[in-house]
Amino acid sequence: MALRADEFKERLAGVVGALDRISANVRIVCVTKTHPLDDLRVVLEAGKLDLGENYLAELARKAEVLDVEYRPRWHFLGHLQRNKIAGIAALATEIHSVSRREEVISLARHGFAGKVYIQVAAAGGGGERSGADVGEIPALLDLSRSLSLDVVGLMGMPLPGSDVEVARYFRSVANLADQLGLAEKSMGMSGDFLIAAAEGATVVRLGTVLMGQRSL
Numbered sequence: 301m302a303l304r305a306d307e308f309k310e311r312l313a314g315v316v317g318a319l320d321r322i323s324a325n326v327r328i329v330c331v332t333k334t335h336p337l338d339d340l341r342v343v344l345e346a347g348k349l350d351l352g353e354n355y356l357a358e359l360a361r362k363a364e365v366l367d368v369e370y371r372p373r374w375h376f377l378g379h380l381q382r383n384k385i386a387g388i389a390a391l392a393t394e395i396h397s398v399s400r401r402e403e404v405i406s407l408a409r410h411g412f413a414g415k416v417y418i419q420v421a422a423a424g425g426g427g428e429r430s431g432a433d434v435g436e437i438p439a440l441l442d443l444s445r446s447l448s449l450d451v452v453g454l455m456g457m458p459l460p461g462s463d464v465e466v467a468r469y470f471r472s473v474a475n476l477a478d479q480l481g482l483a484e485k486s487m488g489m490s491g492d493f494l495i496a497a498a499e500g501a502t503v504v505r506l507g508t509v510l511m512g513q514r515s516l
Contacts, residue, residue: 303339303512309346311510315493319504322497329375331489331507333358337365339511344370352396352505354378356387363391377505379430386410396455396486396505399432404440408447416444417455417486420473430457434476441480453477453484453502458492467495474500 312328319326330343331352340351340362352375353359359374366372376392380403388395389412396417398404407416418440421431432440437454444451456473458466470492474485488496490509497504 301512303335303342305342305345307512308342308510312346312348315506315509318494319497322494323501326497326501327503328510329377329486329503329505330510331377331505332362332511333377333507335511337362340366340372341369343511344372349373350375352377352507356381356384356391359391360387375505380406382406394452397430398440398444398451399430401440401443404444404447404449408444408449412449414450415452415484416449417453417484418444418451419455419457420476422457422459422469431455434472437476438480441482451482453482453486454480455486456496457489463492463495466492467499470496470499470501 327350328348329350329352330348332340332343333354349372351372354377363374373393374391376388376395377397380388380397382402385403385406389407389410392414394415397419398416399419418437419431421433441451454473454477456470458469470487473487477485484502485500486503486505487501488504490506493504493506
């Protein structure tokens with residue numbers, strides 16, 4: 301079902317109101333992956349220019365049309381595949397999922413001039429590990445800066461768990477960002493964004509709570 305403008309604005313107002321009761325300094329990225337162009341136009345017409353995508357092919361298809369009409373800020377949230385980094389670097393404004401030396405080096409080689417977040421792995425992820433271990437992050441930050449990448453913050457994505465466990469993870473990400481002198485904390489999605497805001501998020505990445513169910 302197509303996203304209606306009144307429906308989106310009502311959801312957005314509810315989210316903004318809830319965030320403002322916790323922190324007035326949280327930026328919303330609308331996660332638009334798998335949603336059609338008309339849904340994205342609803343978001344952009346409402347004044348929300350920060351759009352999140354996970355896949356290069358989909359991002360490129362949408363950017364080809366919407367960059368001409370609206371000039372949104374594209375946030376890349378997905379895994380950085382080696383053979384896709386050149387395309388991502390050319391289109392994205394902010395990349396939230398950097399976690400490996402090879403990704404840093406490739407982004408610098410392709411001249412990425414946008415904002416970078418280093419993703420922090422959630423402890424206990426095992427084979428599902430996404431992100432850099434805490435001990436790896438200072439070296440990744442130093443390498444990024446040596447290659448003139450603009451690392452502005454850390455990104456956190458917790459494993460499923462209790463509210464207490466999720467809050468503990470977000471708090472650890474925010475504390476590490478502060479220790480490293482990084483201002484931005486990209487933390488929180490539709491199911492946990494209020495917990496993230498309470499723990500210091502400056503960016504939340506919201507899909508279903510704003511956009512409704514994704515298209516198949």
